[in-house]
Amino acid sequence: MIRAYRTPIVLGVIALIVIVLFGVIGSEGDSTFRISTSGDFFTVPDFVLPSRGTALVLGIVLLAIAAASALLVRRGGRVRAWVLAVFGVLAVFATLSWAIAGGTLPMTQLLQGSLALAVPLVFGALGGVLSERVGVVNIAIEGQLLAGAFSSAVVASLTGNLYAGLLAAAVAGALVSLVLAVFAITYIVDQVIVGVVLNVLVVGLTSFLHSAVLDSASNSPGRLPQIEIPLLAQIPLLGPLLFEQTLIIYLMFIAVAIVTFALFRTRWGLRLRAVGEHPQAADTVGINVARTRFMGVTLGGALAGLGGAFFTLGSVGAFSQEMTAGQGYIALAALIFGRWNPILATLAALLFGFARNLASVLGIVGSPVPSQFLLMLPYVVTLIAVAGLAGKVRGPAAAGTPYIKG
Amino acid sequence: MSAVTPPAVPPVEERDRRDGKVGTVVREIMSGSVVLSIAAILLSFVIGGILIAASDEDVQETAGYFFARPGDMLGAILDAVGGAYGALLRGAVFNPRGDNLGEMLGPISETLVYATPLVAAGLGVAVAFRAGLFNIGGTGQIVAGAAAAGWVGFAVDLPPVLHVIVALVAGILGAAVWAGIVGILKARTGAHEVILTIMLNYIALRLFDYLLTTPVLQQPGTVNPISPPVSGDAMFPSIVGRLHWGFVAMLLAVFAIWWLFAKSNLGFKIRAVGLSPSAARTAGINVGIIYVVTFAIAGGLMGIAGSAQILGTERTLTGGIAGSIGFDAITVALLGRSKPFGVLAAGILFGALRAGSRTMQASEGVPVDIVLVVQSFIVLFLAAPPLVRAIFRLPAPGSRATAILSRSKGAKA
Numbered sequence: 001m002i003r004a005y006r007t008p009i010v011l012g013v014i015a016l017i018v019i020v021l022f023g024v025i026g027s028e029g030d031s032t033f034r035i036s037t038s039g040d041f042f043t044v045p046d047f048v049l050p051s052r053g054t055a056l057v058l059g060i061v062l063l064a065i066a067a068a069s070a071l072l073v074r075r076g077g078r079v080r081a082w083v084l085a086v087f088g089v090l091a092v093f094a095t096l097s098w099a100i101a102g103g104t105l106p107m108t109q110l111l112q113g114s115l116a117l118a119v120p121l122v123f124g125a126l127g128g129v130l131s132e133r134v135g136v137v138n139i140a141i142e143g144q145l146l147a148g149a150f151s152s153a154v155v156a157s158l159t160g161n162l163y164a165g166l167l168a169a170a171v172a173g174a175l176v177s178l179v180l181a182v183f184a185i186t187y188i189v190d191q192v193i194v195g196v197v198l199n200v201l202v203v204g205l206t207s208f209l210h211s212a213v214l215d216s217a218s219n220s221p222g223r224l225p226q227i228e229i230p231l232l233a234q235i236p237l238l239g240p241l242l243f244e245q246t247l248i249i250y251l252m253f254i255a256v257a258i259v260t261f262a263l264f265r266t267r268w269g270l271r272l273r274a275v276g277e278h279p280q281a282a283d284t285v286g287i288n289v290a291r292t293r294f295m296g297v298t299l300g301g302a303l304a305g306l307g308g309a310f311f312t313l314g315s316v317g318a319f320s321q322e323m324t325a326g327q328g329y330i331a332l333a334a335l336i337f338g339r340w341n342p343i344l345a346t347l348a349a350l351l352f353g354f355a356r357n358l359a360s361v362l363g364i365v366g367s368p369v370p371s372q373f374l375l376m377l378p379y380v381v382t383l384i385a386v387a388g389l390a391g392k393v394r395g396p397a398a399a400g401t402p403y404i405k406g
Numbered sequence: 407m408s409a410v411t412p413p414a415v416p417p418v419e420e421r422d423r424r425d426g427k428v429g430t431v432v433r434e435i436m437s438g439s440v441v442l443s444i445a446a447i448l449l450s451f452v453i454g455g456i457l458i459a460a461s462d463e464d465v466q467e468t469a470g471y472f473f474a475r476p477g478d479m480l481g482a483i484l485d486a487v488g489g490a491y492g493a494l495l496r497g498a499v500f501n502p503r504g505d506n507l508g509e510m511l512g513p514i515s516e517t518l519v520y521a522t523p524l525v526a527a528g529l530g531v532a533v534a535f536r537a538g539l540f541n542i543g544g545t546g547q548i549v550a551g552a553a554a555a556g557w558v559g560f561a562v563d564l565p566p567v568l569h570v571i572v573a574l575v576a577g578i579l580g581a582a583v584w585a586g587i588v589g590i591l592k593a594r595t596g597a598h599e600v601i602l603t604i605m606l607n608y609i610a611l612r613l614f615d616y617l618l619t620t621p622v623l624q625q626p627g628t629v630n631p632i633s634p635p636v637s638g639d640a641m642f643p644s645i646v647g648r649l650h651w652g653f654v655a656m657l658l659a660v661f662a663i664w665w666l667f668a669k670s671n672l673g674f675k676i677r678a679v680g681l682s683p684s685a686a687r688t689a690g691i692n693v694g695i696i697y698v699v700t701f702a703i704a705g706g707l708m709g710i711a712g713s714a715q716i717l718g719t720e721r722t723l724t725g726g727i728a729g730s731i732g733f734d735a736i737t738v739a740l741l742g743r744s745k746p747f748g749v750l751a752a753g754i755l756f757g758a759l760r761a762g763s764r765t766m767q768a769s770e771g772v773p774v775d776i777v778l779v780v781q782s783f784i785v786l787f788l789a790a791p792p793l794v795r796a797i798f799r800l801p802a803p804g805s806r807a808t809a810i811l812s813r814s815k816g817a818k819a
Contacts, residue, residue, distance in 0.1 A: 139600070187790040192540055192600050194789065196736055197782045204778025205457075211773035212461035321775075329604055336601060372616035379605040379612075386597040386605075 007079045008070035014091055015066050019059030022098035026052045029102035036108075036236050044236045051101035058094040062087060081344070088351075099362055110361055111241050111354075115249070116315065118353025120145055120324070122252050123307020124331025125338065125345040126259050127300035131177065132340060133263065134296030135276040135398040139195025140180050142328025143202035144301050147172040148308020150206040153319035154214070156221030156312075165221055166248065166309050173305015174298050176202060181297040185290050188402040199328070207321045214319070223317045224248060248306070248314045255303060260342045272296050276396035279403040289403045304331070333382040340395050352378040443741065445794050446787035447755075454780040455487040458772055462486035490772045497765025498758035513761060515649040519719065521757025522656045523548075523711035527731050528738030528749040529663050530585075530707035534599075535744040536667065537700040538680040543588060543603030544732025546610030547581040547705045551712030553614055554580025556723045557623065559636030559716065566639040570717065573640045574655060577713035578706045584610060585705025586698055593694030599701075607732070615725055623723060633723035642718045652714035657750075659710055664746040666703075676700055708732070737785045756781060 156165025338345030555577030742749030
């Protein structure tokens with residue numbers, strides 16, 4: 001009985017926290033949100049809101065949503081994902097107005113930075129979606145990102161061509177996942193074990209080669225240029241965010257669209273999902289399970305590898321040891337939090353990127369929330385999600401189980 | 407997304423099938439022969455040697471005129487690989503350049519210092535394996551244990567001997583509680599422990615980072631995230647050189663785990679759950695409680711590893727206290743085939759690699775990361791026996807292989 005009300009209860013608790021902590025106790029002063037940047041078409045004035053009042057109003061709205069969803073559950077309905085999304089955005093906004101009380105928050109930079117931090121997560125999560133949808137658990141996303149980062153830097157430096165570097169990143173990611181596929185599908189080794197070991201292996205190999213072989217000539221690829229789309233780039237807020245980016249970010253948007261379409265609207269995608277949900281049935285209707293799994297895993301690895309290129313070609317401009325720093329595991333979290341769905345996983349990755357960027361921006365603005373708690377957010381929400389405290393999360397049925405024909 | 411099932415625990419059979427699978431694979435790894443382990447280790451060192459040779463400048467230079475004077479390149483390869491592995495042995499086992507016997511055997515004690523947390527943490531992974539559970543949460547559990555042990559070490563005043571014992575117990579309990587969360591969540595919600603432990607690793611690290619900036623753990627009068635040093639009488643006393651009594655605590659843990667699985671009722675239940683949760687449930691074993699207890703024991707062992715770090719070598723808590731021990735422990739447990747004395751041997755081998763790699767880097771300029779490469783190749787080869795058998799042309803124990811195959815087929819049917 002109480003289980004059915006779990007979601008409304010969680011929402012209600014969050015709403016109360018917002019009202020009490022941010023509204024009643026919260027600090028005095030105005031919160032300023034700066035929307036416009038100097039290059040914009042027209043200027044949008046800054047939003048100035050009283051911090052406590054805003055939190056109070058938003059908190060009451062949140063409470064109303066919680067109450068409405070409780071009513072919905074009582075009438076036998078279910079709380080839709082979009083309601084949760086709206087709730088989440090409002091809650092984040094309330095937190096923001098509390099956190100920056102008395103200061104100014106540059107929204108454009110905040111969102112730009114969030115998007116940048118989310119890029120490898122989105123690619124990694126998409127790669128994970130493809131791999132897990134065919135039934136192979138992909139803990140090796142971290143290794144695929146790192147391999148992509150390494151080879152893109154080296155190949156781009158040696159050839160002098162950044163786009164060759166992008167290609168090399170995809171190939172490297174595919175190679176790592178090919179090893180995963182061979183061990184998991186051909187040798188039927190436990191997929192989690194192979195994934196964990198591959199991550200260690202890639203860290204070892206790239207760190208070794210970085211110290212033993214790389215020098216300034218082979219590790220100075222430079223950065224991808226920004227491609228500005230005329231006119232669109234001058235729209236306030238959205239322009240700099242969506243239309244003034246590097247190739248790799250445009251590729252990301254395209255990849256999300258293609259993976260979603262291919263997975264849910266094509267025969268190919270149906271077969272892929274069938275293999276991950278019920279390999280016996282797929283085998284019975286003549287689908288080659290092993291080959292389909294190899295394809296899904298390798299394609300996924302290529303995508304994740306491409307995401308790795310963002311660390312080098314997209315942001316820093318050189319490879320350094322262990323530069324992915326656990327982002328592959330956050331991508332895994334995004335994949336699970338996004339319920340193995342490419343679009344939801346992308347949104348989760350964006351949310352995690354936002355949390356991470358917020359941590360550093362608030363660190364500069366000076367806010368009452370310790371940055372460590374914001375950095376913890378992706379893991380906590382994923383923990384809550386898998387523990388089923390806010391609705392049950394279910395992955396592809398055959399993920400993790402090898403298929404032995406016969 | 408509409409594919410949301412009612413918020414209930416997944417069907418029992420589904421969970422058991424997944425858990426059983428880990429069990430099957432672990433059994434397969436555990437049943438491999440010693441010959442196979444040695445073959446895997448040799449092969450991995452050969453690959454390491456190839457990497458060392460290929461990245462060596464003399465080798466690259468002589469490769470330029472290989473067809474004119476092939477001997478030069480072979481000599482350079484021998485120099486590079488021999489030099490590196492010679493240095494590895496010098497740093498890990500025996501140093502012929504020492505002035506007296508103590509200095510000559512010094513490297514062994516260094517190896518055991520590195521091996522101490524590796525073995526304890528490896529046991530933490532191995533115990534979970536025996537219950538069919540995968541404990542990737544070593545990092546978080548070691549952090550929790552080290553933080554608890556360290557806090558008792560510097561914030562609590564106790565008489566000598568007692569102080570170090572209480573600190574060790576606190577470390578064990580701290581890690582056991584943190585790991586116990588995983589067991590409870592798994593038992594109550596059916597969530598997969600791999601995801602739970604990965605997430606809890608990062609939560610522990612962030613929480614620890616945060617505590618290191620608050621008065622709870624931070625050294626007074628500094629802005630750096632570092633704790634005060636553990637007081638002298640809470641440190642493990644030295645046995646010889648840097649080797650400390652944490653080593654003895656680790657050995658006791660090895661015997662305790664051997665006793666647990668060889669003699670005790672609880673160990674029998676844990677193994678029963680690992681072999682088949684559904685059969686264990688039918689036999690009247692409370693599988694949920696076994697999950698919680700197993701994770702608590704696994705965490706306690708991780709706590710010994712964390713205590714060995716803080717009370718044995720590090721003395722102050724910093725963000726990097728856990729290092730990569732939590733992940734290395736997985737390879738230790740796999741190489742040791744999840745058996746207590748196997749884990750001990752594997753941990754000592756990897757400890758030797760760690761200790762030796764320092765000397766190798768200092769005297770031959772070979773980056774320490776080569777150890778990670780060798781280590782992960784060992785486990786990959788061990789995990790895929792057919793691959794190693796094919797490379798070394800070892801006879802395939804036909805009857806056993808088919809037995810495994812038919813067993814998994816049977817499990818599918």
